[in-house]
Amino acid sequence: xxxxxxxREHPARFLIPNAMTVARPVLGWQALRxxxxxxxxxxxxxxxxxxxxxxxxxxARPLNATTPFGAMLDPVADGILRFEMALTLAPHFNxxxxxxxxxxxxxxxxxxxxxxxxxLEPIVPKGAKNGTAVEGAGVVLFMRGVExxxxxxxxxxxxxxxxxxxxxxASYRTLRMETRRSNE
Numbered sequence: 001x002x003x004x005x006x007x008r009e010h011p012a013r014f015l016i017p018n019a020m021t022v023a024r025p026v027l028g029w030q031a032l033r034x035x036x037x038x039x040x041x042x043x044x045x046x047x048x049x050x051x052x053x054x055x056x057x058x059x060a061r062p063l064n065a066t067t068p069f070g071a072m073l074d075p076v077a078d079g080i081l082r083f084e085m086a087l088t089l090a091p092h093f094n095x096x097x098x099x100x101x102x103x104x105x106x107x108x109x110x111x112x113x114x115x116x117x118x119x120l121e122p123i124v125p126k127g128a129k130n131g132t133a134v135e136g137a138g139v140v141l142f143m144r145g146v147e148x149x150x151x152x153x154x155x156x157x158x159x160x161x162x163x164x165x166x167x168x169x170a171s172y173r174t175l176r177m178e179t180r181r182s183n184e
Contacts, residue, residue: 007063008064013063013065014065014067014070016059016063017056017057017060017065017070018069018070020053020055021053021056021073021074021077022077023049023050024050024053024054024077024080024081025050025084027046027050028046028050028085030042030046031046031084031085032084032085032087035143035146040143043088044140044143044147047085047136047139047140047143050136051081051132051133051135051136051139051140052136054129054132054136056070057074057124075124078132082105085139086102086105089139089143092142092154094154094158097159097161097162098158100162101158101162101165104162104166104168105165107169108168108169108172111169111172111173111176112128112172114179115172115176115179125171125174125175127167127168127170127171128167128168128171128175130167130171131165131166131167131168131169132168133164134164135161135164135165136164137160138156138158138161138162138163139161140157141156142154142156142158142161143157144157
């Protein structure tokens with residue numbers, strides 16, 4: 001019996017993805033505290049780990065450890081992390097990029113809420129997951145720019161975060177249109 005098969009049969013297998021989900025806002029909070037104290041290197045590491053922990057679904061599926069609780073907990077953890085990152089970056093973000101990204105995120109929350117309330121099984125589209133990864137990379141890039149006092153890196157980070165939010169927005173809009181069609 002392979003290691004993966006043994007893990008799939010073990011009742012504790014559910015702890016792995018759920019621990020990753022719970023770790024996300026905790027790591028985000030640690031990143032926020034590190035950034036506020038001026039330790040941008042630590043903030044970058046904690047932030048990167050927080051965004052990596054968003055891959056818990058990719059861990060849960062092969063382990064046969066998906067649960068309704070995990071599906072409910074994931075968007076809550078995502079929302080908390082985004083709020084923490086907004087608090088961390090807002091004092092340093094350019095107003096234009098900050099307002100644009102905030103508007104996109106508010107739209108993303110509203111569209112995703114409608115999608116999740118549809119009679120179909122709740123789903124996070126692949127484009128939204130990719131957008132989340134791009135946003136995470138943008139946050140790390142932006143934090144690096146703050147640490148190095150580099151306007152170029154900060155601007156690239158702001159643009160990358162906004163592109164990630166746009167990717168998520170387009171993905172949620174497409175899924176929302178598909179959901180509407182299936183309800184007709």
